[in-house]
Amino acid sequence: VNVAVVNQSTQLSDTDLAFYVAGCNTFLLECALAWGVHYTPVSLYRSTYDLPAGLTRVATFVDELPDAPGALAFHSVNSDGSVYSMMRADAGSVGLDHEDVEELLDSDCSKTVTRPDGKVVAYEIADPVQADTRSRSVTVLGETRQVQQSNYVLPSWFDAGGKAPFDAFGLCVAPFEIRPGGYCIVDGEAVFAEGDEIAKRAVEAKRGDPGSRVARRLEVTKKGRP
Amino acid sequence: VRRLLAALAFLAACATTAGQTAINIAETCATGAIHDTAVSILGDVGTALAGGGWEAALSALVVKFGIDAVKCAVQQVASDANHDALASGDALSEVKATHGRAWLAEHP
Numbered sequence: 264v265n266v267a268v269v270n271q272s273t274q275l276s277d278t279d280l281a282f283y284v285a286g287c288n289t290f291l292l293e294c295a296l297a298w299g300v301h302y303t304p305v306s307l308y309r310s311t312y313d314l315p316a317g318l319t320r321v322a323t324f325v326d327e328l329p330d331a332p333g334a335l336a337f338h339s340v341n342s343d344g345s346v347y348s349m350m351r352a353d354a355g356s357v358g359l360d361h362e363d364v365e366e367l368l369d370s371d372c373s374k375t376v377t378r379p380d381g382k383v384v385a386y387e388i389a390d391p392v393q394a395d396t397r398s399r400s401v402t403v404l405g406e407t408r409q410v411q412q413s414n415y416v417l418p419s420w421f422d423a424g425g426k427a428p429f430d431a432f433g434l435c436v437a438p439f440e441i442r443p444g445g446y447c448i449v450d451g452e453a454v455f456a457e458g459d460e461i462a463k464r465a466v467e468a469k470r471g472d473p474g475s476r477v478a479r480r481l482e483v484t485k486k487g488r489p
Numbered sequence: 490v491r492r493l494l495a496a497l498a499f500l501a502a503c504a505t506t507a508g509q510t511a512i513n514i515a516e517t518c519a520t521g522a523i524h525d526t527a528v529s530i531l532g533d534v535g536t537a538l539a540g541g542g543w544e545a546a547l548s549a550l551v552v553k554f555g556i557d558a559v560k561c562a563v564q565q566v567a568s569d570a571n572h573d574a575l576a577s578g579d580a581l582s583e584v585k586a587t588h589g590r591a592w593l594a595e596h597p
Contacts, residue, residue: 265573265581270532281531288569292576304573304582306566307532313540318581404528404565405519 266305266363267319272326272352280324281307283356286401286410287363294364294415297431298388303367305359320370322348322362336362338372346370357396360413361389376421378439385448388415392430394444414442518561526554527561534562538570538585538592547592560596563589 268287270280284307295302308314311321328351331337335354340346348362365387368374374386395414400407414432419425422438429435434442441447441456448454518527530550537546551559567589573582 265579276529277532278525278529281528285569288573302577304577304579306570306573306582306585307535308539309532309536311536313536313542313546315539315581315584318579403531404524404561406524406528 264303265319266303266366267308267311267314267321268305268359269308269311269321269323272324274326274352275324277307281403282401282408282410283359285403286356286399286412287359289399289401290360290412291363291367294367294388294431297417298368300367303363305363320346320348320366322350322359324350324352324354324359326352338362338366340371356410357413361393364413364415365389379423382449384421384439386421387448388420389413391416391420391440391445391447392432392434392442393446395430395432395434395442397432517557518564523555523557523561526558527565530554530558530562531566534559534566535585538563538566538588539581543588544592556596560593563592567593 268280268284270277284305287305291305292302305322311319328334328337328349330339330349334351336348336350336358338346338348346366348366350358350362354361368388369386372385376384376386378384392414396411397414398409399412401410414430414434416430416435417428419427420429420435420438420440425438427433427436429438429440430442439447441454443456446453446455518524533550534547537543537550540546547559547563550562567586570582570585570589573579574586
């Protein structure tokens, strides 16, 4: 499967997006190696109209997200079961990283982990550290730019007895830690770092679309659900 | 480093097929107006190489943007696709790499 990135935004140039996609591919390959999972490449397309059916998931940059006002990006599912994502132009490279890295591990939002205290945690690897970013050098056709990259948690983050590092940037000091600006869905409820109202509002914005990762996660991690 | 190695391997394969690629990606494609145009049409070239009518689609891009910029973009997209196909086994990436390699051989 190939993630087809399409630009439908008037605020984002195709050139900027070319650098986002190049950075995202390096980022996803690193993440796939860290997690020992299959790598899913991301490619830039003008449109998906003529692409072979069934070989792509579509990620579209747009100016506004009317289905999730206030959110920067979200995933959802079409009536035919295909997964797609929508990102606002200002979500930038981090938005692209975030959505694609979570699809890499669990495209249909069905995986959970049960903590030793019995609470069920959603298997979302970017959410707990979503506000942590750093820049990476990306070269396309000889031109090098700095592109922001997302953080993500490592397998040790989901293991109560796990050892550091717990995330790609080495910022978490314990398993299941939620960094400022991040969140995690536990037993059907979004949990934030203490006093983090900004992250709380951002998650509320994503609840608008019942097919979004957040909405599906809230459902799948409720107690008594598989 | 992986992408650079994949790009070099891809270009070596092109050189083997076509004798020699006329555009030096390190010089012509990396600066000036050709570079700017090539980067801006990577999405167009990606769609062209992946589609059924890829040769006609690339010809239309050549008319619109010029042969040199399209060559640079095809080299970049096909090189990335070759890398992605090797790393992931993705079928669409393989299609793009094959089409790109064939087109570059026809346009040395």
